[in-house]
Amino acid sequence: MSSNTDAIRDLAQQEYKWGFVTNVSEDRIPKGLNEDVIRLISAKKSEPEFMLDWRLKAYRHWETLEKSHAEPKWANVHYSPIDYQDMIYYAAPKQKPNLQSLDDVDPEILRTYEKLGIPLQEQKMLAGVAVDAVFDSVSVGTTFKAKLAEAGVIFCSFSEAVQKHPELVRKYLGTVVPYTDNFFATLNSAVFSDGSFVYVPKGVRCPMELSTYFRINAAETGQFERTLIVADEGASVSYLEGCTAPIRDENQLHAAVVELIALGDAQIKYSTVQNWYPGDKNGKGGIYNFVTKRGACRGKNSKISWTQVETGSAITWKYPSCILQGDNSVGEFYSVALTNNYQQADTGTKMIHIGKNTRSTIVSKGISAGHGQNTYRGQVKIMKEATGARNYTQCDSLLIGEQCGAHTFPYIEVKNATARMEHEASTSKIGEDQLFYLRQRGLKTEDAVSMIVNGFCKRVFRELPMEFAVEAQKLLSVSLEGSVG
Amino acid sequence: MATATQAIENYAESFRGFEQSAASHDLLWLRQLRQSGFARFGETGFPTTRDEDWRFTSLAAIAQIPFRLARNGHGPLSRNQIDCFRIPGVACQLVFVDGRFSPELSSSGQLPEGVEVASLAAQIARDPGAIEPHLGRHLDLQRDPFCALNTAFLEDGAYVRIRKGVVLGEPIHLLFVSAAHDAPTVCHPRNLIVAEENSQATILEEYVSTGSGATLCNTATELVAGDHAVVSHYMIEREHNQACNISTLRIQQGRSADVSSHSVLAGGALVRNNVHPVLAGEGGECLINGLFIGGGRQHLDNYMLVEHARPHCASRQFYNGILGGHAHGVFHGRIIVHKDAQKTDARQTNRNLLLSDTAQIDTKPQLEIYADDVKCTHGATIGQIDEEALFYLRSRGVDLASARRLLLLAFAGECLDRMKPGPVRVHIEKLIHDSLAQIAHVSHDVPLAPQEAALGEPR
Numbered sequence: 001m002s003s004n005t006d007a008i009r010d011l012a013q014q015e016y017k018w019g020f021v022t023n024v025s026e027d028r029i030p031k032g033l034n035e036d037v038i039r040l041i042s043a044k045k046s047e048p049e050f051m052l053d054w055r056l057k058a059y060r061h062w063e064t065l066e067k068s069h070a071e072p073k074w075a076n077v078h079y080s081p082i083d084y085q086d087m088i089y090y091a092a093p094k095q096k097p098n099l100q101s102l103d104d105v106d107p108e109i110l111r112t113y114e115k116l117g118i119p120l121q122e123q124k125m126l127a128g129v130a131v132d133a134v135f136d137s138v139s140v141g142t143t144f145k146a147k148l149a150e151a152g153v154i155f156c157s158f159s160e161a162v163q164k165h166p167e168l169v170r171k172y173l174g175t176v177v178p179y180t181d182n183f184f185a186t187l188n189s190a191v192f193s194d195g196s197f198v199y200v201p202k203g204v205r206c207p208m209e210l211s212t213y214f215r216i217n218a219a220e221t222g223q224f225e226r227t228l229i230v231a232d233e234g235a236s237v238s239y240l241e242g243c244t245a246p247i248r249d250e251n252q253l254h255a256a257v258v259e260l261i262a263l264g265d266a267q268i269k270y271s272t273v274q275n276w277y278p279g280d281k282n283g284k285g286g287i288y289n290f291v292t293k294r295g296a297c298r299g300k301n302s303k304i305s306w307t308q309v310e311t312g313s314a315i316t317w318k319y320p321s322c323i324l325q326g327d328n329s330v331g332e333f334y335s336v337a338l339t340n341n342y343q344q345a346d347t348g349t350k351m352i353h354i355g356k357n358t359r360s361t362i363v364s365k366g367i368s369a370g371h372g373q374n375t376y377r378g379q380v381k382i383m384k385e386a387t388g389a390r391n392y393t394q395c396d397s398l399l400i401g402e403q404c405g406a407h408t409f410p411y412i413e414v415k416n417a418t419a420r421m422e423h424e425a426s427t428s429k430i431g432e433d434q435l436f437y438l439r440q441r442g443l444k445t446e447d448a449v450s451m452i453v454n455g456f457c458k459r460v461f462r463e464l465p466m467e468f469a470v471e472a473q474k475l476l477s478v479s480l481e482g483s484v485g
Numbered sequence: 486m487a488t489a490t491q492a493i494e495n496y497a498e499s500f501r502g503f504e505q506s507a508a509s510h511d512l513l514w515l516r517q518l519r520q521s522g523f524a525r526f527g528e529t530g531f532p533t534t535r536d537e538d539w540r541f542t543s544l545a546a547i548a549q550i551p552f553r554l555a556r557n558g559h560g561p562l563s564r565n566q567i568d569c570f571r572i573p574g575v576a577c578q579l580v581f582v583d584g585r586f587s588p589e590l591s592s593s594g595q596l597p598e599g600v601e602v603a604s605l606a607a608q609i610a611r612d613p614g615a616i617e618p619h620l621g622r623h624l625d626l627q628r629d630p631f632c633a634l635n636t637a638f639l640e641d642g643a644y645v646r647i648r649k650g651v652v653l654g655e656p657i658h659l660l661f662v663s664a665a666h667d668a669p670t671v672c673h674p675r676n677l678i679v680a681e682e683n684s685q686a687t688i689l690e691e692y693v694s695t696g697s698g699a700t701l702c703n704t705a706t707e708l709v710a711g712d713h714a715v716v717s718h719y720m721i722e723r724e725h726n727q728a729c730n731i732s733t734l735r736i737q738q739g740r741s742a743d744v745s746s747h748s749v750l751a752g753g754a755l756v757r758n759n760v761h762p763v764l765a766g767e768g769g770e771c772l773i774n775g776l777f778i779g780g781g782r783q784h785l786d787n788y789m790l791v792e793h794a795r796p797h798c799a800s801r802q803f804y805n806g807i808l809g810g811h812a813h814g815v816f817h818g819r820i821i822v823h824k825d826a827q828k829t830d831a832r833q834t835n836r837n838l839l840l841s842d843t844a845q846i847d848t849k850p851q852l853e854i855y856a857d858d859v860k861c862t863h864g865a866t867i868g869q870i871d872e873e874a875l876f877y878l879r880s881r882g883v884d885l886a887s888a889r890r891l892l893l894l895a896f897a898g899e900c901l902d903r904m905k906p907g908p909v910r911v912h913i914e915k916l917i918h919d920s921l922a923q924i925a926h927v928s929h930d931v932p933l934a935p936q937e938a939a940l941g942e943p944r
Contacts, residue, residue: 074537384842399857402824408852413541414867417839421867423850429857 032085035059038190041090045159045193048166058179058189071183075346076375076407077315079288082253089191089224151207153237154199158226161197168199172230176259176296176323184255184317185292188224192257195225200235200266209465211240227258231266233299238269240468254313256291264299264326269307271464273472276312283342283371286314293320297329297355305332306349307463309472314343319377321350324358324386331360334460338476339372339404348378348395348409353386353419364395365457368404379411382419389419397427398456400449450476492548493530497523499554500637507640508606512613515639518621522636529630538628541815541847542757542786547729552671552701554638555583562664564590566695570662574908575689576655577602582662584672584702585641599648600686602657605677606641616644620677623707623737629759631731635673635705642675642704647684649711656687656719656909661704663724665696676706680714682739687717689909692732692753694724701729708734710742712766717745719909723752723916726781733759740766747904749913750777750785751920760789764798764826775804776900776917779812779844780924786815791833793826793856802833805900807893809840809924816848818863824855833863838870838896840924893921 029040038059042052065071066084148155154165161169179189200206231237254276260268270293279286289312295304306320322331333349351360366374376395397406408425430452438448454461454473461469500523509515531548532539562582567590571578577594579602580587586604596602609616626633643659661674680686692702702724710716722730730753736744750756762771777785785808791800806814816835837846850863870892878888897917904910 397852397854399854399859402857404857405855406852407854408850408863410848410850410865412848412865412867413845414837414839414847415845417842417844417869419839419867420869421865423848423863423865425850425852425863427852427854427859427861429859 029088029090031088033059033087033089033191037089041191041193044090045162047159047162050166050170051162054174054179055190058186059191061180062183062186062190065183065186075317075377076373076409077317077344077346079315079344082288084187087253090193147207151204152201153204153206154197155210156197158192158195158197158228161228165197165199168230169197169228172228172259172261174259176261176294177257177292181292184290185257188226188255188257188292192224192226195227195256196229197227198229198237198239200231200237202232203234204232205235206237209238209240211242223252223254223256225256227256228261229259229268229270230261231263231268231302233264233266235263236267238271238465240271240273240465242273242275242468253288254290256293258291258293258320260295260304262295262297262299262302262304262329265301266299267303267305268295269305270295270320271468272306272308272310273464273468273475274308274310274312274316275475277314278312278341278343279314281341281370283314286343287312289313289316289318291318293318294323294350295321295331296323297326297331297358299326299329300355301328302326303330303332305330305334305463307334307460308336308347309460309464309468309475310335310337310345310347311475313345316343316345316347318347319349321352322360323352323354324360325354326358327355328357329355330358332463333360333362333364334463335364336367336457336460336472336476337365337374337376338367339369339374341370341372343370344373346375346377348376350379351381351391353380353382353389353391355386357388357390358386359390360392362391362393362395363459365460366395366397366406367400367453367456368397368406369400371403373405373407375407375409376425377409379413380421380423381411382414382416382421384415386416387418389416391419391421393423395425396456397425398453399427399429490530493527495551496634497527503554503638503640509609509613512609514617515609515613519637519639522626522633522639525626525633526630526637529633532630538788538817540849541813541817542755542784546755547701550669550699550701552669552699555585555666555670555672562587562590562662562695567660567662570660570691570693572656572658572689572908572912574655575658576600576653578658578660579604579643580660580662581642581674582664583670584661584674584704586643597651597653599651600653601644601646601648603644604641605644605675608644615646616677619679619707619709621707623709623735623763624705624733625735625761629733631703631757632705632733632735635675635703635733638673639675640673642677644676645678645686645688647680647686647714649681650683651681652685653687656689656907659688659690661690661692661702663692663694663696663700663702663728666698666700669699669701671701671703674702674704676704678706678708678716678718680708680710680716682711683713684711685715687719687905687907687909689719689721690732691721692724692730694728697725697727699727699729700724701731703731705733706735708736708744710736710738710744712739713741714739715743717905718747719904719913720746720748720758721913721916722748722750722756722758725752726754726783728753729755731757731759733761736760736762736771738762738764738766738769738771741768741770742766743770745772745774745903747900747913748775748787749900749916750775750779750787751916753783753785755784755786757786757788761792762800763792763794764800765794767795767797769795769798771798771800772903773800773802773804774900774903776806776897777804777814778807778897778917778920778924779814780808780810781812782810783812784815785812786817788815788817789819791818791820791831793820793822793829793831796825796827796829798826799830800832802835803900803903804835805896806835806837806846807840807896807921807924808837808844808846811841811843813844814846816846816850816865818849819851819853820861820863822852822854822856822859822861826856827858829856829859829861831859831861835865836896837865837867838893839867840869890921893924894918897921
């Protein structure tokens with residue numbers, strides 16, 4: 001057994017494949033955070049008055065939070081305090097003004113994407129995916145615009161949306177995640193640099209999967225993106241988000257906010273593959289991923305579905321949630337979270353049932369290896385008016401190795417007698433007999449482990465769009481090195 | 486905030502008075518134990534809903550009511566008043582009135598050799614050396630302010646010791662009575678149960694009240710089960726609807742010890758039952774079985790923390806809840822598997838029935854696992870009485886109320902089935918019957934389906 005373990009360990013100690021630094025001259029502002037920085041960010045993006053006001057309100061609120069030490073401490077993760085004044089809050093690659101086409105994009109950046117395996121052009125043709133690539137904080141290339149515009153879909157960077165569709169931004173921004181929501185969401189509201197904006201008009205089925213690749217590049221910059229997706233009545237959209245980040249020794253903070261709004265009969269599917277730099281095998285470096293993601297099913301029969309594959313980041317703190325306001329609305333959450341080496345993940349979801357006959361499904365698969373600590377934290381709340389609400393929750397954990405931990409903290413609060421609630425959870429290690437079975441059929445231990453883990457996660461992978469499912473499986477086999485206990 | 490500090494000040498005042506006059510205050514270790522308890526309580530005060538462990542239970546009422554320590558100010562109860570609480574077939578019955586042992590009301594019975602059952606105060610006075618190694622050694626003062634408070638006011642309670650290899654067939658009945666008072670009173674009974682190697686025993690703690698008026702009973706029990714000991718512990722809460730009851734059962738299990746804790750919460754206004762077993766020896770087994778039946782405005786909080794500290798242990802938790810009226814139930818189950826507790830097998834199940842729209846349940850089944858070779862599962866369900874089952878019964882001529890009661894009995898019966906046959910189980914079965922009859926009756930306010938409402942009750 002030990003030789004197999006060694007083989008796996010070798011695999012485990014594989015260096016982070018996506019770690020490289022692109023030398024692009026950057027447009028930076030000085031370290032630190034104060035009102036002037038907020039004004040500067042807003043000015044740089046030539047934002048309208050209401051945006052600046054909103055940012056300032058958020059900043060002032062954040063100041064009071066910071067003074068009262070309101071940074072959330074309840075999550076089951078441990079890290080040294082973050083110095084918010086020792087960070088750069090805006091970094092955009094210096095670019096030639098008015099990019100007309102991809103040819104105008106810095107070739108250095110394009111090469112980075114190639115290394116990452118995101119062939120912008122190719123994907124455009126082959127996969128039929130429109131990619132709004134965010135490089136650090138500013139959107140550098142948006143494709144397929146014309147095709148989307150034909151359908152009436154607005155898919156652009158957040159800054160562009162602020163310029164071109166201020167009425168939409170104003171109407172929906174902060175209505176799901178208000179700037180007072182939590183410490184990191186407030187920080188994001190004050191300093192967010194860019195992100196994506198999607199608006200799908202009434203009755204339109206978005207003709208293609210929308211996708212964004214985020215990539216943190218400049219050292220010592222926190223990335224604060226903000227995504228807002230609105231599906232108007234009867235509309236439907238599927239949005240993909242994928243991430244990789246290069247090796248850095250200092251911890252980088254990432255505090256994003258994602259807001260989804262589904263009106264009557266609308267559907268939004270939001271998929272994430274997160275593979276940011278997790279730190280080296282001694283737990284040094286890595287991204288702090290403190291994200292607030294929330295969707296509101298505002299109208300009747302609306303549906304929001306979250307799917308996530310979390311393999312990266314030193315610390316993940318993320319709870320994609322659904323507020324099921326409309327009658328018969330549906331919320332879904334499918335998650336695979338993998339922690340290896342010294343990674344820590346505290347992730348889960350919240351399903352708030354407000355409307356009648358609302359349904360929610362939660363399937364969470366946690367895998368811990370090495371010294372990884374993996375926590376599922378979920379809340380299902382059934383309010384008094386939510387007659388006939390239904391929830392099914394399943395959270396399973398797989399343990400690989402003796403030093404890791406897996407924790408489950410579900411909160412179930414029911415205030416209506418007609419609710420039906422089921423919660424199941426299990427924790428176990430990879431079965432010796434399963435391994436033995438596969439090995440005696442000639443599979444190498446690491447292949448066997450990989451196969452078992454992929455089987456364990458299958459229910460979630462099935463929910464991913466095709467191209468992501470393949471990527472996610474590969475990602476798991478690479479990151480899932482751990483060993484067999 | 487002012488009221489919180491004031492509440493602590495009230496307790497501080499009564500602690501100063503208590504400390505001087507309490508039994509055996511000349512024992513240094515006991516004095517230190519009490520002081521450390523109060524020091525800890527002074528630091529934390531009463532927990533608030535911001536404390537994770539008390540998230541769903543507000544203690545504002547308890548903190549605000551100026552409870553006075555129940556000393557000996559009330560008229561004695563007569564044996565007649567107690568007779569209705571006697572259970573046939575028990576080995577002995579110890580009666581405690583407001584936390585103090587009452588020899589007149591108790592019946593000691595004929596105990597076999599090797600079984601010591603006495604009042605804790607008397608035992609400390611008689612043989613402090615035998616008490617010191619166990620008392621206060623296991624209860625976690627840091628985690629729970631109520632345990633700290635109990636330790637501060639530690640004076641009397643039950644002391645049970647089963648000597649090595651002794652098997653006691655009949656149950657020991659510990660009856661805690663809250664008597665009627667003019668002013669709100671508080672008592673802090675403290676029990677110590679030591680079951681030595683290879684011994685077997687059944688212990689029933691029952692909380693009842695004879696009068697009305699606000700009372701707070703903050704009890705703590707330390708149960709030490711030696712290697713290979715088999716202990717069944719039962720806890721019944723059926724005080725009146727103004728009583729607050731906070732109870733903690735801390736179990737320390739030795740190698741291959743088999744302990745089962747059964748709790749039935751049926752009475753009281755605000756009830757919190759903590760069960761905290763630590764499986765500290767290899768091969769230990771622990772069963773935690775609970776049933777809570779709430780109606781009216783009752784608040785029933787079940788908190789358990791199962792710690793697997795050594796390998797090859799198994800634990801099972803089963804809790805069923807039935808809630809009607811405006812009752813609020815809480816289930817908080819937590820399993821912690823420590824680093825070297827390999828081959829742990831832990832299960833946790835919480836099932837709840839809500840009978841009315843105003844009843845509420847919050848459940849929080851948690852797993853915290855630091856070892857890899859384990860098998861842990863938990864599950865929770867919340868639902869109502871199955872309409873089809875009701876229909877089946879009614880189509881066979883059973884009226885709605887009886888049909889509901891039958892189905893509730895079956896649901897509660899799951900918990901009953903896990904108890905060993907004997908006088909305690911018979912007693913509990915009767916209790917469940919009574920509470921369910923009450924709840925099924927009261928829960929008639931549950932809106933009937935429209936067609937049923939139109940038809941009315943079938944004749």
